[in-house]
Amino acid sequence: MAGTRRKAGVLTPYVEGYRSWLADRGYTELTARNMLKDLGQVGTWLSGQGLEVSDLSEELLGRFLSDQREAGRRRLPGPRGMRPLLSYLREAELVPPARVEVSPLDAVLEEFGDWMAGERGLAAATMLRYTNTARRFLTEQAMAGGVFDPSGVNGADLNAFLLRECARVSAGSAKGRVAELRSLMRFLHLRGLIPVKLGAAVPPVGGWRLAAVPPTMAATDIQRLLDCCPRTDEVGVRDYAILMLLARLGLRSIEVARLRLGDVDWRSGEIVLRGKGRREDRLPLPVDVGEALVAYLSGTRPQVSTRRFFVTGRAPRGPIRPDLVGDVVERACLRAGLPRVGPHRLRHALAGEMLRQGSGLMAISQVLRHQDLATTALYAKVDFTALRAVARPWPGTEAA
Numbered sequence: 150m151a152g153t154r155r156k157a158g159v160l161t162p163y164v165e166g167y168r169s170w171l172a173d174r175g176y177t178e179l180t181a182r183n184m185l186k187d188l189g190q191v192g193t194w195l196s197g198q199g200l201e202v203s204d205l206s207e208e209l210l211g212r213f214l215s216d217q218r219e220a221g222r223r224r225l226p227g228p229r230g231m232r233p234l235l236s237y238l239r240e241a242e243l244v245p246p247a248r249v250e251v252s253p254l255d256a257v258l259e260e261f262g263d264w265m266a267g268e269r270g271l272a273a274a275t276m277l278r279y280t281n282t283a284r285r286f287l288t289e290q291a292m293a294g295g296v297f298d299p300s301g302v303n304g305a306d307l308n309a310f311l312l313r314e315c316a317r318v319s320a321g322s323a324k325g326r327v328a329e330l331r332s333l334m335r336f337l338h339l340r341g342l343i344p345v346k347l348g349a350a351v352p353p354v355g356g357w358r359l360a361a362v363p364p365t366m367a368a369t370d371i372q373r374l375l376d377c378c379p380r381t382d383e384v385g386v387r388d389y390a391i392l393m394l395l396a397r398l399g400l401r402s403i404e405v406a407r408l409r410l411g412d413v414d415w416r417s418g419e420i421v422l423r424g425k426g427r428r429e430d431r432l433p434l435p436v437d438v439g440e441a442l443v444a445y446l447s448g449t450r451p452q453v454s455t456r457r458f459f460v461t462g463r464a465p466r467g468p469i470r471p472d473l474v475g476d477v478v479e480r481a482c483l484r485a486g487l488p489r490v491g492p493h494r495l496r497h498a499l500a501g502e503m504l505r506q507g508s509g510l511m512a513i514s515q516v517l518r519h520q521d522l523a524t525t526a527l528y529a530k531v532d533f534t535a536l537r538a539v540a541r542p543w544p545g546t547e548a549a
Contacts, residue, residue: 159202160192163243170237175451175466187226188234190217205235205244233465253297258284261336269332274403282329286310299342304350307334315354323354366498370487371396374495377484383449384462388477390441391459395478395492397438399499399517402474402492408458413442422518430518 171181210231238244265271290306291299315323334347379385394400404422412421420434457468482489
């Protein structure tokens with residue numbers, strides 16, 4: 150480290166700060182040492198070029214790497230390896246923010262997001278879904294020869310896009326596309342980007358509530374997922390705790406990702422959940438789930454500044470995202486030799502098992518935190534044994 154301090158050029162005053170910044174984000178000592186060497190070489194190069202810290206940018210780092218290659222230096226980091234240094238300097242307000250070229254499409258999408266937040270008050274996750282659909286639709290239908298022009302969009306374009314979506318997503322997701330497209334058409338017309346109101350041109354998607362049987366899993370398969378999860382390292386202990394929350398409490402992915410250290414009340418044996426619609430619910434904490442959480446906290450959770458309960462397994466350390474919960478379940482399925490499923494399948498399985506054990510729909514609704522009991526009634530279809538007992542024989546056949 151002493152050599153790094155002596156040879157860091159204009160970046161010398163920031164060596165210790167960068168080292169602390171890397172440690173806070175979970176980088177190992179060896180990795181941090183190599184990244185500090187990179188800082189020293191960048192600082193020395195800047196000094197040799199007569200440049201200041203504030204001149205640093207992605208383009209300038211590209212020049213630095215090119216010069217180092219011409220000088221015969223081996224084992225150079227790539228542009229991605231230099232991102233932490235730029236991030237640290239920008240957080241310290243030593244380097245100006247990155248200059249981002251905003252395309253006409255991006256400008257419209259940004260304005261669409263502001264409109265959804267200001268005029269409609271949508272949640273961040275909902276706005277992200279709407280924006281993703283808007284980007285995909287406008288990229289396909291409003292980009293001709295690389296030029297963004299939504300004025301020519303018509304009802305046929307909407308129908309064709311929706312038909313393509315129906316072929317690749319579920320009926321529920323396709324219904325979501327209808328709402329997303331209608332919202333986009335309303336916004337484009339209000340901003341004068343399309344001449345006519347096309348919201349009514351988006352056709353509804355057929356599909357009836359409570360028409361399907363929710364997919365579920367056998368209790369033995371759920372236990373196999375848990376039994377096959379190794380608990381010999383940090384990631385394994387974390388994944389096991391996540392699986393326990395999904396299997397025993399039926400949590401949604403976003404509820405797992407949003408769980409905070411203070412949400413577990415160890416004295417009263419309860420857990421606070423922050424889920425859909427900004428709701429907060431309290432549930433009893435089963436003993437086996439509590440033990441899995443304690444095992445993660447007491448021995449393997451990294452010491453990081455975030456108050457989120459679950460942390461990523463690799464640097465830069467930070468709170469997990471909801472999609473990582475799906476990765477945890479998929480890995481568990483592969484280890485157990487089971488077909489790959491998503492986290493929500495464990496939620497369905499919990500409801501089905503509670504029903505088979507004699508729990509009423511009201512109790513299941515409270516555990517799954519449904520706002521409408523009619524949603525819970527869907528699970529009554531999965532108890533085929535009970536349904537056979539009340540089913541009447543088909544006309545012309547004898548009862549089994």
